[in-house]
Amino acid sequence: MEEIAMNQQKTKVISRKLILFPIPFQGHVTPMLHLANLLYSKSFSITIIQTRYSSLDPKCFPHFTFYSLDDEVSENKSFSSDNLVPGLVEMQENYREPFRVCLGRVLDGVEPGSEPFKCLIADSLWRFPGDVAESFNLRRIAFRTSSMSAFVVNDYLPYFKDKGYFLQGSEPEEPLHEIPPFRVKDLPGEDHHDILAFVVHQTKTSQGVICNSFEELESPSITRVREILSIPVYPIGPLHKYSPTSASSILTEDHTSISWLDKQPPNSVLYVSFGSMAAISSTDFLEIAWALANSKQPFLWVVRPGLSQCPLPEDYMEIVKDRGHIVKWAPQVEVLAHSAIGGFWTHCGWNSTIESISEGVPMLCLPFFVDQAMNARHVSETWKTGLVLENGIRRDEIEKGIRRLMVEEEGEAMRSRAASFKKLATQCLMDGGSSYKALDALISYLLAS
Template structure:
């Protein structure tokens, strides 16, 4: 009998590739063969930044298919990229699977697709292959996607996803309200992009009906109300490299690990860590205010300034004034940074991966969301878990240097944020430990994949999330 062979496909964005790559590593550890499918562009980035000790070996094959755009075209144009993906990738993925399946001993037995690639779930159904969806975002964000018919019926959005009202949205009595601008597809300024991205959301909702498993990179300790609203969404997270005591993989930029030695030289609980993920962009005024705000704090800081994050430069004489008190890198080994004892707090864009990495290391947050669901994640950090503070913008929409210094002093001057952060860390750690909810679900999922006799329409046992 042929061994299990799982094809894994993420949505082509950094925040989606990393967590599903972590899941793929878990499959490999169980002796399951994996074919990991990136777009051509992202495949080159990931391969160029893989460490030799990542150890994919023969069990994981990294392959790619085109996204339909030319290499030089702008993939930050989400309208153009989304429409190209939907038009090109389903056919290319089917051709890839047909090529693989010519060898009876290596046939694809299961497809795990990012929820944002719902068309791949439809393809798996069409080809008679076992299938599972993976949610790399918060379950609260997924819940808004799975509620689109209700939002249409309630007159919140039209059938193309365009918001019709500025009213806040309450998916359930126990979940925090959602503002129009925090809907993952409705945070764009132009209707064409909203409508294009909404096509992806519709496929998420449709794919959820075709999957035996919809597994999520979260835990009920973090968002039990969202899990209760959609009990089919099963927690298996947080999936982090630290859970398996290994290096994180899937990065689009080369990590600068030299900052870890610099952290070793800093006092315990003294360093401000600043990182804004793969998408945030700063204009000249905001970039300079952030730089000067960090200087005003007069504390050691580690700042990730990603290529393309800004077109401006540091204020005159800045690097000389800051000296060894500040360390600036292009990309950091974030999970190792956040686990370092010298870290005092995390100034973050509140992307879900960064949120999970901060939470699992018991680090308090200063929230600086930039885009879509990041604002919703900020709500959980500040209002539900109470492990951080948000910044206030001035009348020009700028977070000033004075505001930055004030919030740093407030966060680090009150030990309650650290206490609550450590409490959340303990609860989440128990969830992914043996006997915990996420650990049990992941174990059951791995067993289902390894059971080649399982029918493609088998349903997982329900999991009680009420404790």
């Protein structure tokens, strides 16, 4: 009997089946797909549960299995920085039951005798996967698409509220000595606090955390997160470096960006993109447009639908001529890696921040909401690879910032430091590097019973 038991143990198949559940926003889908491709390359079978809103075309990912929620959120609904909070609340309320039904359908589809699903990897912005996964006795790992320092700040928010930092009359420039280099004005607004509290809760109640960062970039924050949490933490980024050409864009990319960049001198072009959700007033949009025109610097500007209701001035393209190229959406990783790019004017979403750092591109920072001000503060004061537009959207201030970044010695120093981080971002993925070892540890954890 012992011999039979040993033979059965030897032939036991270890499950490599995973379920992934992204939030349907571009900044969350992109890293989740990079993670999916990475785990697929390590011989894991990937099933993706997605919403009908901003859904991906399964034909573009034949190596994955897709399930869609039967939800009531309109496929034509638009989310932006103007309606993000109520939009997220609506999603959380409407998706919980469809997710439970869909997850049950996925798990019921496992044929008798075949390997079961090993784990659910869910974006930590979802507030319900923990309870649902537990009801199916399924292990859950939280996936963070924001920085680790943002998690530390989110965990501190009740403390900062008790200290009165969100009361009228508080000093916005006051430094937060508990978590340098942040200032009071870098904290997320109170309208986001309930959402961020759920993010912290979902992370703390998971069985592990995967983050799109690396030790050399956020060592103090990663150490602090490990102190806060009693679960494994796996900083395996930068994730885009594993699958840089992966088709992860919800929006259609305009590849004329690359052909136009091919004609520009090295380090000459300012790439301008404020992400997939920023909404800009007509006044601010025109200030940005004229600042770019007046700067005399070549620029590639992403003006996606929904960025602003204001059209460009009629003679704008005639004024900037061949010096400016405007597209609705760009293949950002490919753009940032292009030799013609000398700087990136960004909203400082975490994907854009880590992609820019990993490609050695210095940044001009214009944060809009949630964690973006915190990322910008790290860029300017911790890593010193960029500068923040502290005085709002004014064309004269923007022109000064562009010159500092693109043509002055200060910008050259930032470019040099950014190049050092690019080297670290490459080395951490190599055999023996910090992210390489974290990935090994993650795979071992996923395969453990």
